[in-house]
Amino acid sequence: MTEPFLIGDTMSGGYGSGPDILHDCTVSVDKGEIAVIVGPNGAGKSTAMKAVFGMLDVRQGAVRLGGEDITKLTPQARVAKGMGFVPQTNNIFTSMTVEENLEMGAFLRHDDIAQTMAQVYELFPILHEKRNQAAGELSGGQRQQVAVGRALMTQPTVLMLDEPTAGVSPIVMDELFDRIIEVARTGISILMVEQNARQALEIADKGYVLVQGRNAYTDTGKALLADPEVRKSFLGG
Ligand SMILES: Nc1ncnc2c1ncn2[C@@H]1O[C@H](COP(=O)(O)OP(=O)(O)OP(=O)(O)O)[C@@H](O)[C@H]1O
Numbered sequence: 001m002t003e004p005f006l007i008g009d010t011m012s013g014g015y016g017s018g019p020d021i022l023h024d025c026t027v028s029v030d031k032g033e034i035a036v037i038v039g040p041n042g043a044g045k046s047t048a049m050k051a052v053f054g055m056l057d058v059r060q061g062a063v064r065l066g067g068e069d070i071t072k073l074t075p076q077a078r079v080a081k082g083m084g085f086v087p088q089t090n091n092i093f094t095s096m097t098v099e100e101n102l103e104m105g106a107f108l109r110h111d112d113i114a115q116t117m118a119q120v121y122e123l124f125p126i127l128h129e130k131r132n133q134a135a136g137e138l139s140g141g142q143r144q145q146v147a148v149g150r151a152l153m154t155q156p157t158v159l160m161l162d163e164p165t166a167g168v169s170p171i172v173m174d175e176l177f178d179r180i181i182e183v184a185r186t187g188i189s190i191l192m193v194e195q196n197a198r199q200a201l202e203i204a205d206k207g208y209v210l211v212q213g214r215n216a217y218t219d220t221g222k223a224l225l226a227d228p229e230v231r232k233s234f235l236g237g
């Protein structure tokens with residue numbers, strides 16, 4: 001078996017000197033694939049994402065990217081290695097314009113960012129239309145597009161999204177999922193937390209159900225959707 005492209009491998013850890021929130025938790029994603037993490041509120045989904053991105057002290061286990069152990073790297077160093085992260089909250093600069101948000105996303109780059117920005121605008125045409133507006137004036141769905149666009153500005157090889165469709169209508173959710181599939185098709189790996197579990201698992205190559213900081217179920221999205229136990233407990237029947 002070959003190692004997945006990005007793996008948080010049997011991670012245990014918590015916040016500060018507090019108790020472990022994650023218990024031997026493993027999440028991973030392969031090149032160009034979509035992996036989805038679902039589970040109840042407080043299950044540790046965001047904590048697992050933060051651990052993979054280096055915002056949490058991993059007391060046991062490891063994070064590897066392309067076979068390299070990056071467990072000790074800072075989040076900024078991980079961005080330089082090709083990771084992009086869109087957190088669950090406060091993921092845009094509301095007082096800055098859309099375009100300034102995208103420029104901020106490229107802060108680590110010293111080369112010409114114009115082409116990447118054009119690609120982001122091609123993916124999310126509404127952002128081009130609203131590029132000179134304050135991001136805080138945009139709708140929920142458009143703000144999430146700004147957040148995803150900002151993360152794409154570093155040209156990541158793996159994009160981590162924590163609830164990208166939170167608070168948007170079903171139609172906007174479908175559109176966002178379509179764009180995420182488009183991003184994955186360009187070869188970028190997607191590791192994503194979703195509360196819209198059923199819809200997310202439908203587009204997932206791999207799915208993780210987390211409960212109380214532990215892996216409860218891991219399988220293809222399709223298999224999880226068909227699993228009676230998973231359906232009953234986590235997908236509303
Ligand atoms: N900054 C923090 N400091 C201390 N404890 C925290 C912190 N953030 C989260 N926790 C705790 O960690 C546990 C897991 O929270 P986490 O946010 O990872 O869950 P989640 O699965 O993302 O939930 P949700 O679906 O509500 O987003 C909870 O008990 C929570 O109270």
Ligand SMILES: [Mg+2]
Pocket residue numbers: 045046047088162
């Ligand atoms: Mg969360």
